[in-house]
Amino acid sequence: MFDENQKNIIFFVAISLLLIIMLIAMVASIIYRYQNYRIDYLSNINKLKLNHENDMLRSQLEIQEQTFQNISREIHDNIGQKLTLAKLQLNTIDLSREPSSRSMVEDAVKIIGGAIRDLSDISRSMSSEVIMNSGFIKALEFEINQLNKTRLYSIILKITGDTEFMDSGKELLLFRIVQEALSNIMKHSEASEVSVDVHYTKADLSLIIVDNGKGFDSKSKSNANGLINMAKRAKMLDGVFEIDSKKGEGTTITIKIPLYESTKV
Amino acid sequence: MAFKFFLFNLQCAIICVSFIFSLVTLIRINTTANFKGLFLYCLFAFLLAILSFLEQNFYGVRYAAIFLNFSLIIQLILLGNFILLALTSVRSRRIFRIFLVIFVFILIGIIFQNKLTSMNSKAYSFSDLCLIIFAIFYYLQLFKDPPTQKLNNQPSFWVITGIFVGMGINTPLASFVDYFKIHNSIIDDYFFYIIMVNGYLIMHFFFIKGFICLMRTKKT
Numbered sequence: 001m002f003d004e005n006q007k008n009i010i011f012f013v014a015i016s017l018l019l020i021i022m023l024i025a026m027v028a029s030i031i032y033r034y035q036n037y038r039i040d041y042l043s044n045i046n047k048l049k050l051n052h053e054n055d056m057l058r059s060q061l062e063i064q065e066q067t068f069q070n071i072s073r074e075i076h077d078n079i080g081q082k083l084t085l086a087k088l089q090l091n092t093i094d095l096s097r098e099p100s101s102r103s104m105v106e107d108a109v110k111i112i113g114g115a116i117r118d119l120s121d122i123s124r125s126m127s128s129e130v131i132m133n134s135g136f137i138k139a140l141e142f143e144i145n146q147l148n149k150t151r152l153y154s155i156i157l158k159i160t161g162d163t164e165f166m167d168s169g170k171e172l173l174l175f176r177i178v179q180e181a182l183s184n185i186m187k188h189s190e191a192s193e194v195s196v197d198v199h200y201t202k203a204d205l206s207l208i209i210v211d212n213g214k215g216f217d218s219k220s221k222s223n224a225n226g227l228i229n230m231a232k233r234a235k236m237l238d239g240v241f242e243i244d245s246k247k248g249e250g251t252t253i254t255i256k257i258p259l260y261e262s263t264k265v
Numbered sequence: 266m267a268f269k270f271f272l273f274n275l276q277c278a279i280i281c282v283s284f285i286f287s288l289v290t291l292i293r294i295n296t297t298a299n300f301k302g303l304f305l306y307c308l309f310a311f312l313l314a315i316l317s318f319l320e321q322n323f324y325g326v327r328y329a330a331i332f333l334n335f336s337l338i339i340q341l342i343l344l345g346n347f348i349l350l351a352l353t354s355v356r357s358r359r360i361f362r363i364f365l366v367i368f369v370f371i372l373i374g375i376i377f378q379n380k381l382t383s384m385n386s387k388a389y390s391f392s393d394l395c396l397i398i399f400a401i402f403y404y405l406q407l408f409k410d411p412p413t414q415k416l417n418n419q420p421s422f423w424v425i426t427g428i429f430v431g432m433g434i435n436t437p438l439a440s441f442v443d444y445f446k447i448h449n450s451i452i453d454d455y456f457f458y459i460i461m462v463n464g465y466l467i468m469h470f471f472f473i474k475g476f477i478c479l480m481r482t483k484k485t
Contacts, residue, residue: 016438016463023433027426030404031416038412 072127075119087112136171154193161200177233181209181253189213207255218245277314283469284311286476294483299350306343331381337392348399351421368395389439393432400429420479427471434464
């Protein structure tokens with residue numbers, strides 16, 4: 001069919017085409033490998049960034065806790081002691097000579113006594129020892145009781161599921177998130193009723209805080225410092241933080257964190 | 266014969282387009298030294314293409330082979346320098362500069378060892394192989410440096426890929442020229458030149474892609 005010359009030419013052209021295909025395949029494989037190399041590199045960079053951010057946040061939180069501890073100690077040791085001394089001195093006054101001053105002194109003693117109790121409660125609230133010693137639920141109950149005593153709010157705490165104890169550091173972080181949320185409700189929401197639902201499952205802990213306040217546009221305020229801090233703390237716990245609020249419709253904060261390493265949310 | 270003419274003229278056309286792109290890029294953008302060198306290569310290829318076109322279509326093939334043989338030296342210097350400047354490591358550049366000088370002298374020696382008026386397949390093979398080696402080192406270096414840019418957006422990558430593919434096609438073909446000349450009466454220098462234009466065609470296509478990429482990168 002083909003003579004020797006033609007066969008050689010056909011062979012030559014076929015080799016050329018094969019060469020072209022091989023070379024283009026080589027280049028395509030280089031491009032593919034480079035893309036994978038770039039993806040791995042960017043992923044490592046992101047991990048390093050995240051680790052660095054977490055380390056920074058951890059340092060900030062440690063400094064914050066240390067500051068709280070110092071203030072708590074100062075309140076207890078200095079201010080509390082001085083007020084106690086003032087109360088004792090008032091109690092030693094002989095009121096039999098001046099009965100008209102009796103009611104004033106008694107009032108002063110009551111006020112100072114109330115101030116000592118309030119300072120003691122603030123000191124306990126700031127101190128991380130409550131959580132370290134009693135656990136997250138006890139600390140939360142204490143905090144909510146303090147707020148209910150003011151009679152400005154009605155805060156209902158509901159706990160469901162079997163309570164699991166976590167690492168005290170994690171419980172402290174979680175407690176601070178709830179403290180921040182309740183503090184924001186007090187400052188901004190004008191709410192009268194708040195419900196705090198704590199639900200334990202085998203894998204995770206869900207915390208839902210709902211208030212009947214004035215609400216806000218959650219999308220526009222998403223970069224507010226307080227919200228960012230809460231979200232960062234939840235992320236440090238490998239959890240999820242969501243906030244849902246509309247003007248005039250109150251606010252719902254949902255925090256879900258895994259109880260164990262292997263059940264990350 | 267018609268097919269050979271078509272391929273030959275197509276190569277001239279693509280080289281012209283490549284030269285126009287390089288000229289436009291040079292005028293519009295403040296290009297780096299390696300792209301200025303590439304412009305010089307495109308200019309040289311354009312002049313050679315015009316000369317070959319005139320000789321082929323009007324005067325017959327007479328002196329094309331001499332020019333083509335010496336053009337390999339210019340090609341090795343300019344394209345080798347382009348790849349060299351695309352390397353980011355200073356140490357690699359120094360080493361490659363030394364190798365480039367050595368290769369150029371070896372190439373000159375090979376060219377003068379054979380008849381200047383016929384196609385020197387050894388010179389073609391050697392020159393193309395040197396460029397392939399440089400291109401491979403460029404690819405290896407890509408995987409050592411941090412991949413801060415997407416490969417598609419790097420003009421140097423496209424140009425060097427063009428060199429790699431173009432020379433990769435021509436190198437084995439050039440190596441077989443003498444064998445086929447002996448064993449096949451219809452295969453002559455001109456036939457091989459026409460076949461090898463495919464390598465240059467593809468190379469210049471990639472050059473055009475590289476220039477387009479460069480213009481886009483500078484715009485953004």
